[in-house]
Amino acid sequence: MQSADKQFEILKSGCTEIIEEKEFKDKLSLGRPLRIKFGADPSAPDIHLGHIVVLDKLRRFGELGHQIIFIIGDFTARIGDPSGRSKTRPVLSKESIEENSKTYQKQIFRILDKKYTQVVYNSEWLENMNLMKVFELSSMYTVARMLERRDFKTRFQNNLDISGVEFLYPLLQGYDSAHLKADVEIGGNDQKFNLLMGRTIQQKYGQPPQTVVTLPLLVGIDGEKKMSKSYGNYIGLDEKPEEIYGKVMSISDSLMYEWTKILSFIDSDAIAGLPPRNAKAVLARDITEYICSKEEAGAARDYFEKVVVKKGVPEDVKDFFTEENEMCLAELVFASGGAPSKTRAKQLIEQGAVSLSGEAVKNFKQTVKIKDGMLLKAGKRFFVKIRKGK
Numbered sequence: 001m002q003s004a005d006k007q008f009e010i011l012k013s014g015c016t017e018i019i020e021e022k023e024f025k026d027k028l029s030l031g032r033p034l035r036i037k038f039g040a041d042p043s044a045p046d047i048h049l050g051h052i053v054v055l056d057k058l059r060r061f062g063e064l065g066h067q068i069i070f071i072i073g074d075f076t077a078r079i080g081d082p083s084g085r086s087k088t089r090p091v092l093s094k095e096s097i098e099e100n101s102k103t104y105q106k107q108i109f110r111i112l113d114k115k116y117t118q119v120v121y122n123s124e125w126l127e128n129m130n131l132m133k134v135f136e137l138s139s140m141y142t143v144a145r146m147l148e149r150r151d152f153k154t155r156f157q158n159n160l161d162i163s164g165v166e167f168l169y170p171l172l173q174g175y176d177s178a179h180l181k182a183d184v185e186i187g188g189n190d191q192k193f194n195l196l197m198g199r200t201i202q203q204k205y206g207q208p209p210q211t212v213v214t215l216p217l218l219v220g221i222d223g224e225k226k227m228s229k230s231y232g233n234y235i236g237l238d239e240k241p242e243e244i245y246g247k248v249m250s251i252s253d254s255l256m257y258e259w260t261k262i263l264s265f266i267d268s269d270a271i272a273g274l275p276p277r278n279a280k281a282v283l284a285r286d287i288t289e290y291i292c293s294k295e296e297a298g299a300a301r302d303y304f305e306k307v308v309v310k311k312g313v314p315e316d317v318k319d320f321f322t323e324e325n326e327m328c329l330a331e332l333v334f335a336s337g338g339a340p341s342k343t344r345a346k347q348l349i350e351q352g353a354v355s356l357s358g359e360a361v362k363n364f365k366q367t368v369k370i371k372d373g374m375l376l377k378a379g380k381r382f383f384v385k386i387r388k389g390k
Contacts, residue, residue: 001065004028010060011213014053014264016189019196019212027183027211036061037182037198037210039071039122039173042100043092044229046236047107049287050218054186055111056264057215061184062116069180070108072101075123076172079165107237110291125179126172137171140204141197146170149193170194174201177210184211190226216262221247223255241292245300246308246381248284256280265290308380321387322370329354330364336386338378345378354378 001007007028008021018024027034038058040051047055062068077097105119146167147153155162170193177185177198185195192214199209217226220233227234235247251259253276260268260279266286271279281301289297306312320336327335330345333354339345348354349364355377356368372388 001031007064010064011057014057014215014262016214016216017192017212018214019199023209024184024211024213034061034066034183035069035181036066037069037071037177037180037185038187039073039076039176040104041073041077042097042104043077045100045103046229046234046238047104048227048229048234048236049291050188050220050227050234052111052237052290053215053218053262053264054188055108057186057213058117059112062113066116068112068117069182070112070117070119071176071180072104072119072121073173074098074101074121075126076169079169079172103238110237120180122172122176126175134168137175137201138168140201141171143167170197171201174198178202178205178207181207182210183208184213186213186215188217188226189214190217218262219255219258221251221255223252235287237291241288241296241300242303242307242381244291245284245288245297245304248287249280249304249308250380251280253280256283259283263287304381307383313375314383317375317383317385319387320376320384321389323388323390324370326367326369328364329361329366329368332368332376332386333378336376336378336384338376338382338384348378353380 002010004025008025012018012021036058038054040047058068058070074097077092077100078094101121108119109117147156149170152162152166154160173194174197176182178201182198182202185198187195192212195210195212195214199212202209219225220227220231221235222231222233225231225233235244239247256276256279257272260266260271260283266283271282274282284304285297285301288300292300303314307314322335329349330342333339333345333348334342338354339348345354346364349362352360352362354361357374361368370386370388372386374386376384376386
């Protein structure tokens with residue numbers, strides 16, 4: 001392993017905060033692999049670009065010889081992380097959580113190496129926790145201290161609901177650290193309260209407290225809120241290369257420069273001197289290449305230039321088959337895959353972002369007579385040929 005000072009220099013880069021730095025240096029000086037913890041709740045099928053900020057840091061830990069413990073929070077997902085939330089999250093079904101969990105392992109190993117990564121599910125130790133254990137855990141932190149947390153404090157002051165189980169969430173995340181004997185836990189800036197809870201719980205159980213490493217949050221493609229599955233403003237690791245490239249090209253110039261500073265695999269100095277359009281193209285290429293491959297990034301760039309810039313039609317347009325003779329326009333856009341919901345389909349139509357065989361259509365209530373071979377375009381990058389039949 002490299003010297004503690006060299007490791008610290010590498011690992012500190014890009015971090016918002018390390019609690020405590022001296023403690024972290026001492027751990028690195030032990031000369032043994034540290035246990036690095038990171039958890040993600042499978043609240044949606046996709047791991048996204050925002051997670052890459054943390055995953056890339058985990059990769060650096062792993063390459064320096066440390067053990068990565070990636071927790072899939074299949075149990076805590078049933079509660080929902082209250083961090084940064086103005087209201088209680090909706091409860092997910094066990095089936096949805098299980099299905100989402102399956103995709104997580106496949107996606108994280110696009111960034112991390114299996115040789116230094118252990119994947120665990122926190123239901124393994126939380127599922128059968130008895131009531132006395134819950135009482136014991138609950139006694140380790142007071143409600144008054146919980147209400148010091150900004151999101152809880154805001155909701156309390158505004159007379160908004162805070163469910164009892166939401167108070168349990170940070171305690172359970174902290175218990176994960178004690179159960180796994182984590183040396184370090186990594187998370188976004190919004191996770192600081194939960195990460196510090198891990199230190200508290202570990203000390204209550206007589207363990208050395210984990211070092212807390214926080215990283216900046218990536219703002220989503222809307223330029224407003226943090227990138228999140230819940231907000232729908234994310235770029236998923238499992239998305240098609242042309243979708244990834246296109247979404248990056250759609251962000252504002254100011255957001256582009258913010259991303260270049262946060263994403264450690266981007267050469268921000270090389271981008272800084274370029275005109276915004278060229279800089280964004282480099283960013284889109286590099287992000288697509290990092291998630292997919294160099295070849296796919298090149299193909300995605302060509303697709304974007306043909307379809308979006310030159311307003312052409314891609315060569316590999318898929319078919320959508322229907323036996324209907326006529327359909328409501330919004331229903332057709334949704335059913336063919338042009339929008340994730342009928343509400344979104346209506347929005348696209350009203351925005352003038354939908355066309356049939358090259359003609360713009362703006363009335364979402366319009367009845368469309370189905371003609372075999374008609375071309376439906378929704379948004380800038382979705383095309384489908386309507387086919388009569390099964």
